[in-house]
Amino acid sequence: MLNPCDPGFVAGLARLVSEGTLSAPEPRHLEEPRGSWQGQAGALARPRTTAEVAAIIRACAAARVGVVPYGGGTGLVGGQIMTAGPVPLLVSLERMAALRGVWPEENALVVEAGMVLSDVQAEAAKVGRLFPLSLASEGSCRIGGNLAANAGGTAVLRYGNMRDLCLGLEAVLPDGNIFNGLTRLRKDNAGYDLRHLLIGSEGTLGVITAASLRLFPRPAARIVAMLAVPSPAAALDLLALCGERAAGLVSAFELIHRMGFDFLAEAGFDLRPPFDPVPDWLVLLELALPSGLEPEVTMAGLYAAGAAAGLVTDGVIATSEFQAGQLWALRETIPLANRKVGAVSSHDISLPLSAIAGFVEQAPAAIAGLGAFRVNCFGHLGDGNLHWNVFPEKGHRKAEHEAVRDRVKAVVHDLVHSLGGSVAAEHGVGRLKVADLARYGDPGKLAAMRAIKAALDPAGIMNPGAVLG
Structure with a gap:
């Protein structure tokens, strides 16, 4: 049984952390993007160092007070919102947003978990490198939350999920011990890989405080096209064709139904698709190319091959970065239109x-x-x-x-x-899909997950009610 984060606990905790670390949560900390839940919390902790995070978690473990880690608040399955039970302590890493180091010759950088994703991208760009995770919420989501949810986004096809982009982690475990795993190694088989256990655990096994991330060479050029296809089956065949003719160059391949564009108009967004009438099915295709390849020639070749095979019936190819941005804006605004509808x-x-x-x-x-x-x-x-x-x-x-x-x-x-x-x-499991995980999850996997949770977090203080309920 957990205890509430009451004024007495908060007063004791205040003696363990620096002044200004604890406060009442703001309304934004108790809301989620879709408005499905209203959260609760006894206090908000905004530590400045990993040592402070450890002190907070040790105190919570000793008092059996629940902890809800908070990133950018952009999660869509309620992982950052606790609606019932003894009021928890919210722990936000927003003050821990420093760049700890960058090694362009290794294609690696180390950042604290509170850094906003777009800032991670910018730090990589400063040294001529690419951090490829790209999400519609990249201006507000934080790298710790991206790791906790194993975020995907639009570039998974080429670069992988967040799990594939992480070399090492620093985290505070449920007993307050610090896991110092900020390796930049590509190969390290010295025992169990706690990094992969923590990535995707949605804050139920600890608080991620910093990460070592993979960088990539920046493409010399990119080109974007929006192509009309007869059906999802044709889109899949086109994807295979792109793999054959442009292996390793496809960075995004998005399927879009006409209804998305109807919703943009219905929701009042002033974004016009480049087709009239809009076809039932479209593909947004992006290629990222090294030097020596002509973007327009490469994309035109794919278009011609797709058309010859009956997989493409119409299309537009962006001829500038502005036009490419306009095509991506259509895709990335569809979720906002969905919420309005x-x-x-x-x-x-x-x-x-x-x-x-x-x-x-x-x-x-x-x-x-x-x-x-x-x-x-x-x-x-x-x-x-x-x-x-x-x-x-x-x-x-x-x-x-x-x-x-x-x-x-x-x-x-x-x-x-x-x-x-x-x-x-x-999007993960959060609290929204706890029953779904129980219904569809493999029994062996669920038993192992419960055993891991019990071993690492016997008091059940970490993000109570998320993932396993």
């Missing part, structure tokens, strides 16, 4: 590539008996991650479908599971 049920799913076309065909029929809906399907087709979101018909509100919301989700997730997919792709 109001989803009945949102699904962050991943599927084997060969199962995607079947899912897109079967899923609308599977929910048809539950009501009249619109579906907005878009996502990172290159890595099998779709955002398949269900909305009310135009002129209706999501509240009208509240009675069937859970059933819609269950039908969609059952279909995903039957096709060998995952119902928690890039």
Whole structure:
């Protein structure tokens, strides 16, 4: 049983940390982007050093007070929001945002967990390198939260998830001990890899305080195109064609349904697609090229090959960085439009590539008996991650479908599971999908997860209620 973060505990904690570390949480710390939950906390801690984080966690472990780690607050599954139970202590790493070192000759840098993602990208650019993680929230999400959620984004196809971009970690474990694992080594098989245990654990196994990250050479040029395709199956064939003709050069391959552009207009965004009428299915394709290759020639060759194979029916190729930015703005604003329209049920799913076309065909029929809906399907087709979101018909509100919301989700997730997919792709489990993990998770894996949680966090203080409930 946990105890609340009450005034007495806060007064005692204040004696262990520097002045100004503790305060009342601001409203932004108790909200989440979709407005689905309202959080609670007895206090907010904003430590300045790893030693202070350790002192805070030791005190919480001794008093059995729950800890909710807080990054940029951009998570979409409630991992940063605790709505019930004894009020926890929020621990924000926003004051720990320093660059600890950069080694361009090693393609590595070390940053503290509170650094904003766009600042990490900027630090890499200063030394002529690329940190490739790219998210719509990169101006506010923090690297510790990216690691805790194993963030994906638009460049996973080429560079991998956050797990693939991390060489080493520093973290405070649930007993207050510090894990000093900030290695820059590419090979280190000296025992269990705690880095990979902590990445994706969503704050349930410790607080990440710093990370050693992989950098990459900056491409000499990039080129972006938006291509009309007959179907998701054709998009997958086009992806394979790109792999054959431009191996290693494809940095993004996004599938977009026409409904996304309808929602942009419906939500009042002044962004116009480069097609009239808009085709049912589009692909946003980005190539990042080394020196010696002509971007326009390379993209035009892919377009011609795709058209000859019947995989591309129309398209536009950006001829400037401004135009490339406009095409990306269309894709990246769709989630904002979704929130304004109001989803009945949102699904962050991943599927084997060969199962995607079947899912897109079967899923609308599977929910048809539950009501009249619109579906907005878009996502990172290159890595099998779709955002398949269900909305009310135009002129209706999501509240009208509240009675069937859970059933819609269950039908969609059952279909995903039957096709060998995952119902928690890039957003994680948080608190939103705890029941889904219990329903679809492998029993052996779940037993091992509970054993690990019990071993590292026997009092259950770390992010109570998240992931395993």
